[in-house]
Amino acid sequence: MLRVTASENRELREQGAVFMPKFDSAGLLSAVVQHAETGAILMVAFMDAEAIAATRETGFAHFHSRSRGKLWKKGETSGDVLQVVEILVDCDQDALLVRALPAGPTCHTGAASCFYRVLEGDALAPVKT
Amino acid sequence: MLRVTASENRELREQGAVFMPKFDSAGLLSAVVQHAETGAILMVAFMDAEAIAATRETGFAHFHSRSRGKLWKKGETSGDVLQVVEILVDCDQDALLVRALPAGPTCHTGAASCFYRVLEGDALAPVKT
Numbered sequence: 001m002l003r004v005t006a007s008e009n010r011e012l013r014e015q016g017a018v019f020m021p022k023f024d025s026a027g028l029l030s031a032v033v034q035h036a037e038t039g040a041i042l043m044v045a046f047m048d049a050e051a052i053a054a055t056r057e058t059g060f061a062h063f064h065s066r067s068r069g070k071l072w073k074k075g076e077t078s079g080d081v082l083q084v085v086e087i088l089v090d091c092d093q094d095a096l097l098v099r100a101l102p103a104g105p106t107c108h109t110g111a112a113s114c115f116y117r118v119l120e121g122d123a124l125a126p127v128k129t
Numbered sequence: 130m131l132r133v134t135a136s137e138n139r140e141l142r143e144q145g146a147v148f149m150p151k152f153d154s155a156g157l158l159s160a161v162v163q164h165a166e167t168g169a170i171l172m173v174a175f176m177d178a179e180a181i182a183a184t185r186e187t188g189f190a191h192f193h194s195r196s197r198g199k200l201w202k203k204g205e206t207s208g209d210v211l212q213v214v215e216i217l218v219d220c221d222q223d224a225l226l227v228r229a230l231p232a233g234p235t236c237h238t239g240a241a242s243c244f245y246r247v248l249e250g251d252a253l254a255p256v257k258t
Contacts, residue, residue: 017252030173032161039168044159044224090243095173097244107220115217115226123146
């Protein structure tokens with residue numbers, strides 16, 4: 001059996017070529033979706049191992065719904081799926097950056113991005129586009 | 130006392146002009162940092178109410194370290210601070226997009242962004258820049 005120290009494990013995770021996602025105590029990691037062409041941030045959600053596997057197998061973004069406690073294919077109902085172009089991994093492998101092409105508006109409100117408001121003082125204002 | 134139903138509360142949160150951040154059971158929400166000029170995603174972390182307040186008061190990004198259980202000013206030791214340009218809020222107000230200008234490399238590894246590797250098959254490869 002291969003034994004590694006915590007320091008070696010950190011080194012492997014940060015510098016290695018092996019995908020070893022680091023899930024939190026709820027089995028989740030953060031997933032940010034960025035438009036592969038415009039660079040706009042479309043949404044932020046969570047993935048568990050099942051959602052990562054489904055995303056990689058199908059090429060469409062899947063997440064884990066914390067409120068419903070289950071796998072969720074983005075656009076399953078609306079048709080507004082996210083076609084994955086590439087997946088980037090951060091230093092400690094507890095966050096993924098999913099670069100994707102959206103089939104329609106990403107936000108359930110109909111907005112292109114979930115980030116349609118900006119903080120101005122204590123209020124929220126529409127993002128200028 | 131103003132009473133609102135869950136549905137009205139959701140409507141307020143999604144369509145309203147009031148900043149009402151939605152924290153998870155650990156008191157946290159996701160915070161994504163994007164380079165305000167290039168659009169590159171620099172890092173993903175968590176903020177609690179204290180980190181949001183410190184960020185807004187100082188103009189420099191602060192986070193909540195889950196491993197150390199405390200407030201963390203990005204760049205406090207390294208000097209590689211993140212000067213906040215604007216903060217966007219997502220539909221259900223459980224994620225923030227911090228658009229910032231970095232004083233240096235954002236990643237503690239020395240990389241400009243924490244997302245320096247891309248998933249290729251089952252392996253990680255350096256991101257082509």
